[in-house]
Amino acid sequence: MTPKTTHYSVVIVGGGQSGLSLSHCLQQRGIDHLVIEKRTLVHSWRSQRWDSFCLVTPNWQCNLPGWSYSGSDPHGFMVKDEINAWLAGFVEQVQAPALEGVTVEKVSKAGEADCYTIDTSAGRFTADQVVVASGGYHKPVVPRMAEKLPASIVQYHSAQYRNPAQLPEGAVLVVGCGQSGAQIAEDLHLAGRKVYLATGNAPRCARFYRGKDVVDWLADMNYYDMPVTQHPLREGVRDNTNHYVTGRDGGRDIDLRRFALEGMELYGLMTGLDGDTLQFQPNLRANLDHADQIFNGINASIDKFIAANGIEAPGGSVYEPVWAPKEERTTLSLRESGITSVVWCIGFLPDFAWVEAPVFNGRGEPVHLRGVTGVEGLYFLGLPWLHTWGSGRFSGVARDAVYLAERIETVKLARSASAQSVPCVSERSREPASSSSA
Template identity: 35%
Template sequence: MAGILDVVVVGAGSAGLGVSYFLKQQGRDHQVLERGRIGETWRTQRWDSFRLNSPNIRSLLPGDAPDISEPWGASTQHQFVAYLESYVERHRLPVITDVPAEELSREDGLFLVATPRGILRARNVVIASGSLNCPKRPPESAELPITLRQLDSSAYRSAAELERGAVLVVGSGQSGGQIAEDLALAGRSVFLATSRVGRLVRHYRGGDIFNWMTLSGYLDMPRREIILPSGKLPPRGLLGATHTISLQSLSAQGVVLLGRFLGMRNGSLEFGDNLDEHIRFADESSANLRRFIDDYIQRVGLNAPPAENDPAELIAPRLPHPPIRSIELATSGIRSVIWCTGFRGDFRWIKIPDTIDDDGQPIHEDGTGFAPGLYFSGLDFASTRKSGILAGVAEEAARLVDHLARRTAG
């Protein structure tokens, strides 16, 4: 691995491939390192019935024409992985698979990327491994008995692979809601420990919600306006890939709704008294988004169909009465717990001072690191609401590569 590259890109998912496309357009000598196969996370961290939340037309990588079949369809992870592979081949991107980046350091103004095959030297590095590839569990997970199978949403595949019995799903964001529905449709008894998460309808006023969010500028909202008073970023709202999923619709399918999971006490699973609040918050967030779209339609004078109610939002919730605050594990029939409680990135391999904060996450400004020549692509909410999702790949990649070019020229 002799010679000095202009750029090393770490990660051959959508973010890394988008950056590679623009680097190639500029004629920059670069390599894309992938720890496994192209789109490894898409291959290994999705369940069998999974489909992309963004429609095909809004999931294209830069340089690809929008004249595709089923533009408003929802691809499976297998279809999307095939798309990523074809993208690499069609655009002749320099991807090296099965070569993980083991350590990143800096010496004499150059970045050193250590791999099992040797060291790559580069003037710039773009880390495109994302911030959503390592599952997080709350500390309360350690309190559960070893007889109870625990797995993360990234390890769930289907109801058939779980032990017989009921399933507790913890977290009601995108993964939690979709997995709870998948289990219910398979005939399993499901308990859902809810959380304070928003909701999105799948279709509204004659169009896909993703299209409306793109056109209206909703996805362009900057990070500073999204971040919570606690300093944390909110979870993505519950969105079904092909239809609206709400806590109400899940309850109508037999899912038992609970408040926030609090842990174990005296052999029982304990839950908070906040289910009504969680339902109300999801309802309000959906209404706020619809009002945002209504305002946009009126402002630009679009001839869109009138607003309509979604059946999944109209259905009355079927709630336990009285509310369930405690479930005795021994008699509940619950045999599995699926943690849908978020992800984080693994950046421990970066050994450059002042690039990672105390929480182990990148220090950056809109994806630009504070070490000159270091960039991060694909971070969730890095600069706007669409950062970290497919709809934001082209814009972010172009911006980072443009910054890199101006820095190099300077």
């Protein structure tokens, strides 16, 4: 797309499901806008997922604005190609006014004007309001200790992992047991690879319990409607690691203890490397016990809900460990273990350095209430627990997009009625920008 103008009522930075959802809502309200995407629309689902990737939430939760899942398996789990086909239909349906392959380098206030300047690799744009919908997973986390690994060790981040054949022959060390780490470890394990897994304190949950998917029970319990302001942890829930579970082969639990029985080697938190020797904290037992405690706790809450509402359902159960470590192993020799590759699965960090506005906390995270910041006309969308559990997922972004669209429309109408706002001056000249983007 070649923009016909350089000024818009709204500029949306990011063309994933969040940015496109908001575009849909703004189009319904007749609000002119531009979506700027540095790659291609919804690219991350094509480029940052491994080959066997599938949803961990059932298909019925895929509910983007005007584009819900309509296939024949609402309680199944779409695989990568099916997800991308579904998203391609959403892109086609929205027909967003989008500029692809363009990097936003800086967002700032345009002097005394009551609008924003957006400097990009394709020139300068201005907007009355800006929505940052680039997500919160910008910088793959790889610890500095990675530099100390021998050059012969092949290293990938989870965003780069595709399949077991991508890795050289030999054992694989997977670092991290959140959703990506647990599923990648399983992928390698099922392919017959020798896997060493460095665990953390990630929680887990059951796939099915008492006759239904646990997600179905939690939906019945209105968990997914709980706003972050009512969560027991408040904003602290945003720091939580996602529970590990899988939708693979129709959905099942991921039980690291069972993997251990089948030959996977489990260790505690990895802390360093001394020569040829990897070092770990002696906390494997605690990590496994913590995951099981969360697993049983979620099931217990379902038990209480069933009892309180007189629901007929199969009987409940409590998970009993099928394996436990005989001792805490704190060292592992790379040479003796035969490890030839490492997959880092310890997450991402946000990078909003290109947004020049006083809306960030000490960790560089935006401070907001349901995506609305303390600076008028600047919003965030698509972040985990922006408002509810589903805010960063297919299930909840529609609600957030509608809310922001209504807020944007209110501000737009107020500005139109005010004679005090200073109009933007659209400039085609581009000033040097200082930061890189999203």
